[in-house]
Amino acid sequence: MISLPASLATAHREVGRWADDLRQGALELDRDPDAIHRHLDLPAVRFLAGHQVPADWDRESAVPGSGPAHGLATLERVLVSEELARGDAGMMLASPGASMCGVLLGVLGSPEQRAWVHGRLAERPRWTCFALTEPERGSAIGEMTSTLTPVGDGSYVLDGEKRYVGNAARADLGAVFARVAGTERLGVLAVLVDTSDPGFHAEPLPTVGLRGAQLTRVRLDGVRVPAERVLGTHLPPTRRGMWSIVHVFNRLRPSVAAIALGIARAAHDYVGEHRLLLRGPEREAYEELGRRIDAARSLTYRAALAVDRRPSAGQLASAAKARACEVAEEVTLRAPDFFGPGARIDHPLLDKWARDARGVEFMEGTRNIQKLNLFQGLHTGKVGRN
Amino acid sequence: MTVPPEVREHGEQARTSARTDGLVPALTLLVRALSPKVPPRGPRGHAVLPKELLEEFAAEEAATREGARPEAPSSAGATGVDDSGPLPGLAVLRPVPGRTAEAAPPAWGWALAWLRLGMSERLRDACLAHLAARQSEGTSLLMQQMVKGTLADVLLEHLEIEGVLDDLATGRTGPLGPLRPADDDRHLAGLQEQITRVDRALLRLLGAHGFTAEGPGAAAHASELLADAYGVAGPGTAREGA
Numbered sequence: 001m002i003s004l005p006a007s008l009a010t011a012h013r014e015v016g017r018w019a020d021d022l023r024q025g026a027l028e029l030d031r032d033p034d035a036i037h038r039h040l041d042l043p044a045v046r047f048l049a050g051h052q053v054p055a056d057w058d059r060e061s062a063v064p065g066s067g068p069a070h071g072l073a074t075l076e077r078v079l080v081s082e083e084l085a086r087g088d089a090g091m092m093l094a095s096p097g098a099s100m101c102g103v104l105l106g107v108l109g110s111p112e113q114r115a116w117v118h119g120r121l122a123e124r125p126r127w128t129c130f131a132l133t134e135p136e137r138g139s140a141i142g143e144m145t146s147t148l149t150p151v152g153d154g155s156y157v158l159d160g161e162k163r164y165v166g167n168a169a170r171a172d173l174g175a176v177f178a179r180v181a182g183t184e185r186l187g188v189l190a191v192l193v194d195t196s197d198p199g200f201h202a203e204p205l206p207t208v209g210l211r212g213a214q215l216t217r218v219r220l221d222g223v224r225v226p227a228e229r230v231l232g233t234h235l236p237p238t239r240r241g242m243w244s245i246v247h248v249f250n251r252l253r254p255s256v257a258a259i260a261l262g263i264a265r266a267a268h269d270y271v272g273e274h275r276l277l278l279r280g281p282e283r284e285a286y287e288e289l290g291r292r293i294d295a296a297r298s299l300t301y302r303a304a305l306a307v308d309r310r311p312s313a314g315q316l317a318s319a320a321k322a323r324a325c326e327v328a329e330e331v332t333l334r335a336p337d338f339f340g341p342g343a344r345i346d347h348p349l350l351d352k353w354a355r356d357a358r359g360v361e362f363m364e365g366t367r368n369i370q371k372l373n374l375f376q377g378l379h380t381g382k383v384g385r386n
Numbered sequence: 387m388t389v390p391p392e393v394r395e396h397g398e399q400a401r402t403s404a405r406t407d408g409l410v411p412a413l414t415l416l417v418r419a420l421s422p423k424v425p426p427r428g429p430r431g432h433a434v435l436p437k438e439l440l441e442e443f444a445a446e447e448a449a450t451r452e453g454a455r456p457e458a459p460s461s462a463g464a465t466g467v468d469d470s471g472p473l474p475g476l477a478v479l480r481p482v483p484g485r486t487a488e489a490a491p492p493a494w495g496w497a498l499a500w501l502r503l504g505m506s507e508r509l510r511d512a513c514l515a516h517l518a519a520r521q522s523e524g525t526s527l528l529m530q531q532m533v534k535g536t537l538a539d540v541l542l543e544h545l546e547i548e549g550v551l552d553d554l555a556t557g558r559t560g561p562l563g564p565l566r567p568a569d570d571d572r573h574l575a576g577l578q579e580q581i582t583r584v585d586r587a588l589l590r591l592l593g594a595h596g597f598t599a600e601g602p603g604a605a606a607h608a609s610e611l612l613a614d615a616y617g618v619a620g621p622g623t624a625r626e627g628a
Contacts, residue, residue, distance in 0.1 A: 004561050012561050079561060265565070284572070291573060294564040298549035301562055319542045371538035378514070378541050379528070384507070386402070 005070040007056040012079045014054035018044035019087030023266075023349075026088035030352050033204070033214040036094040040125050044084055048095035049125045050118065063111075064118035065102060073106070074251050075304040078258040082297075085262025086269070089356050090212030092259070093166055096125040101175045101192075103251050104130070107311075108190055108231040108244045117173055117192065129168040129195070129202075131176040131218050135161055139365060141245060142185040146178035146220060154227030156180075158191065158199075160220045164362065168202040168216035171195050175231070176220065177245070186242045192229040199223040209355030250314030253364050254304040257317070257324035260360040261300060264293050264328040267335040267353045274347075275338050282338065289331050296320070296327045315377030318370040325367060328357040388557025393493040396420055397500030397555070404504030405511070409605050410436050410475040412501050413612075420497060426490035431481025432615040434608065440467065440477055472608040478615075495574050495616055496554065502581045503547055505609045509588045510540055512602040516592060536591055543584045547577060571618040578613040585609060 004012070021042045029035045039045055046052035050064070058069040067073045084092040098105070098121060105114050120126060137143040146160025158178055168174060174195055180187045193200060199221040204214050227233070232240035268289055271278075278286050303316035332354040336343035344351035361367060377383035389397070396419040404412035414436045417426060425443050427433045468478040481487060514537070517528040527533055553564060554573075585606045589596040596603035 009561060287566075287569065287572070288576070290566050291576060294553075294566065295546050295550050297565070298553050299546050302545075302549055316545065319545050322538075323542055323546060368535065371535050371542070374538040374541055375534040378537060384510070384541050384544065386405070386507070 005072065007058040008068070008070055008072065008076055008079065010056035011054040011076075012083065015044070015047065015080050016083040016086075018042070018047065018054075019083045022084060022087030022091040025091050026352065027348055029088070029090050029094055029212040031211075033094060033211050036091070036212060039091065040096070044087065045091070045095045045125075048084070048092065048097040048099070050097050050121050051125070063114070064122060065098065065105060065109075065114045067106060072305070072308045074254055074307045075301065077103075077251075077255045078300060078304040081255045081258040082262045082265070082300075085259040086265045087262075088212075088266075089259050089263050089360075090210050090352075092212075092262075093210060094212030094214065096127045097121065099128055099167075100130040100252055101128040101173065104175050104190060104231065104248050107248050107251070108235070108240075110231075110234040112228065113192060113231065120173060126173065127167045127171040129165050129171040129174040129216070129218075131162040131165045131168065131174055133162060133164045135163045135217075139369075141177065141188050141242065144177060144179050144188055146176070147181050148178045148189060148191065148225065149181045154230070154233075156191065156225040156230065158193065158220045158223040158225050162218040162220070164205065165202070165216045165218050166213040168195070168218050169204045169214060171202070174200075176218075178220075188241060188245065190231045190245065191225045192231065193223055193225065197223055208358065209352070210359035213359070246314065247311040249364060250307050250311055250317055253314065253317035253321045253370075254300055254307060256360055256363045257296070257300040257303065257320040259363075260321075260324035260328035260357065261293065261297055263353050263357050263360065264296075264324070264331040267332045267350065268293060270347075270349060270353075271335050271338045278338070285334070286338070289334060292327050293331065296324045299323055313382075315374055315383035318365075318373040318377070319383075321364060322367045322370040322374070325357070325361045328360060332357040389493045389496045389555045391555075393420065393497050394500075394555035397497035397551070400497060400501040401504035401507075404501050405508045408508065409473060409501075409505055409608050412504060413476075414439060416497055416501055420491045420494060424488040425479065426494055426616075427479070427481075427487040428490065428615040428617065429619040431479075431487035433479035434471075434612050434615045435477055435479065437471070437475055437477045440479075472611055473604055476608055478611065490616060495578075495618075496551070498612055498616055499547075499574065499577050499581065500551060502578065502609050502612060503544065503551065505605060506581050506585050506588070507544060509585055509602050509606055510537070510544070513537070513588045513591050516595060533591060536587060540584050540587055543580060547580060547584075550577060575618045578617065582610055582613060 022044050025035060025039045043052055047054065059066040060069050068076050098117065101117065105117060133139045134145060137145060146158070146162065148156040148158055150156055158176060160178055162176065172195055174193050175190050176193055177188055177190050180189060195202065200223050201219040201221065202216045205217050207215050232244055271286060300320040303320035306313040306316045336347070336350045339347060344354065374383070396416055400412045400416040403415050417435060417439055423446060425433050425435055425440065468480060471477045514528065517533060518526050520527045522530070589603055589606055592602065595601045
């Protein structure tokens with residue numbers, strides 16, 4: 001473990017304060033995902049949109065989308081995501097900004113592609129989307145059926161269907177994963193799309209929780225993808241495609257764990273704030289949940305650092321994601337018990353968190369997928385050697 | 387709490403030794419490092435110790451009592467030693483009536499948790515090797531989905547325990563540290579329980595092989611006895627359980 005760089009510690013404190021504002025809009029957004037438009041001036045939302053930064057937000061360079069000067073991009077994302085999700089995960093996920101596309105661009109984007117995306121995001125609050133999952137195939141990249149058909153000049157035509165894509169109905173820009181027509185399992189590319197282009201259709205998909213994220217079904221009917229929007233073509237062949245895509249997901253997974261932790265902390269803090277006189281077995285149960293959160297947090301931070309040190313080291317990230325989602329479900333389901341029957345009706349935030357916790361399970365692969373990944377790491381000696 | 391750096395260091399060495407060499411060598415290492423003069427005893431006077439060290443402790447005690455002959459380490463009456471230890475080379479000591487037991491050194495319980503983690507990892511290694519060598523319907527048992535899932539669960543627990551022990555050892559504060567001050571005794575008891583639960587999951591994967599005295603299950607039993615002997619005394623247990 002390392003100590004936190006001073007600049008990141010300062011930024012973390014400020015983002016933590018901004019997070020409290022997100023809570024104010026949580027229930028409104030839960031009822032109406034479009035309510036995010038009424039909260040675009042909140043510092044946390046402006047920060048996610050790329051229009052405001054906390055003090056000591058020390059970047060590698062002045063180029064928009066640059067990573068942190070301290071080099072711990074994944075840990076930074078984890079700390080920020082945890083704090084903002086503690087405020088409200090729905091508000092955080094509903095906010096405009098580069099979001100997961102930013103991470104993808106950081107690995108696979110050329111300077112021109114980053115400039116194009118971040119330039120457009122700088123104009124006004126704009127949403128992006130990240131289209132990976134497919135209706136019949138889930139998120140298994142090797143099974144993907146959406147197709148990029150080469151036109152001959154380096155450009156492609158994109159066809160297919162995506163499902164459970166956050167913010168796609170309100171996004172201006174998106175990243176889409178698809179297989180190049182005629183290639184084998186590993187012939188998957190990521191491309192940037194302008195959602196106003198003909199053939200891009202997005203329709204919201206009502207959900208039980210995390211409604212702010214506004215999951216969407218996306219249909220791609222002959223969307224034209226110019227050569228300059230194909231990600232990774234400026235990289236050596238060994239660094240394109242699956243190699244980079246795996247690294248992107250390794251970087252994203254700890255952030256999903258952090259969102260789960262934020263939800264768990266929100267529910268746990270709520271119990272502490274509203275049940276001031278916990279005693280005996282109740283106090284023990286409350287403290288035990290706190291220890292579970294702390295243990296999952298520690299695992300998540302270690303996972304983030306492992307990926308920052310070596311982007312291929314995604315096994316701890318799988319462990320952290322699986323454990324954090326488990327803790328989020330456990331804490332949010334047990335929190336209402338501290339208030340007696342009817343708690344989820346009398347305390348709508350408790351009900352909301354219990355629903356939201358279900359949503360993080362499906363992001364970046366379910367618990368079983370993470371465990372299979374973890375087993376693979378154990379079997380091949382990539383993790384658990386000490 | 388912050389575990390003293392030397393305890394952390396010895397605990398980590400004991401973890402490594404437990405995984406590579408086994409319980410008795412690891413425990414020998416730990417006792418020699420943290421309690422070289424007297425047998426470390428639990429809150430109610432019990433101990434689980436390498437027999438080799440008992441002889442050393444007896445000799446040490448004799449040397450301090452002028453003219454007295456060393457007590458035989460296996461005489462159950464005076465020293466409370468039970469010869470039928472759970473593992474070859476390991477002895478169990480019961481409390482000696484009328485004699486106040488020496489307390490275990492500070493942070494002994496945390497160091498033991500490192501050791502037990504190493505033992506649990508050793509059990510995991512044995513499990514992987516055993517299951518890889520067994521076949522069912524033409525496939526290695528290791529490659530069965532449910533087995534994979536259980537082993538992933540075990541690894542997840544091990545990784546989490548390692549992180550918690552590491553955090554406690556370094557006494558980390560600030561954004562990367564624990565959110566709340568821990569009740570040390572309860573925290574330690576929870577970790578020991580977690581290690582025992584993981585061991586039991588691994589033993590289930592080993593089937594009857596883990597139940598034989600010659601198999602890896604015996605060491606898991608010894609590890610449970612360590613957690614029991616050096617556990618945290620609950621309110622009233624010293625009085626009512628005596």
